[in-house]
Amino acid sequence: MPLRFSELCIDAHDPAALGHWWSQALDWPSEITEDGDVALRPPGGARPLWLFLPVDDEKVVKNRIHFDFTPDDQEAEVARLIGLGARHVDIGQGESSWVVLADPEGNEFCILAAE
Known part of the structure; x- marks a missing residue:
């Protein structure tokens, strides 16, 4: 069975604010999931779903x-x-x-x- 790319998880100090920012940047709707995370859904039901997840630490190095x-x-x-x-x-x-x-x-x- 092949893998399907369904979700991209993005750690965020403030998931609501960062999710809102990316929602504006991409012009994709955002919603709060039942787990309390912020989700962005690409248009037309495409994948992956972008999930913004809360973390306590700040970003300190260049992204990998x-x-x-x-x-x-x-x-x-x-x-x-x-x-x-x-x-x-x-x-x-x-x-x-x-x-x-x-x-x-x-x-x-x-x-x-x-x-």
């Missing part, structure tokens, strides 16, 4: 896994995400065609150049 997003307009999308509370981060990427940002809890993600 991150998200890459390809927008229609990289510059406009970076500006929109900065307006929502993302910030530029330097992880040693140097001159590149992508922009590295971090969400309000410091989780890095990349905005790639439009295809």
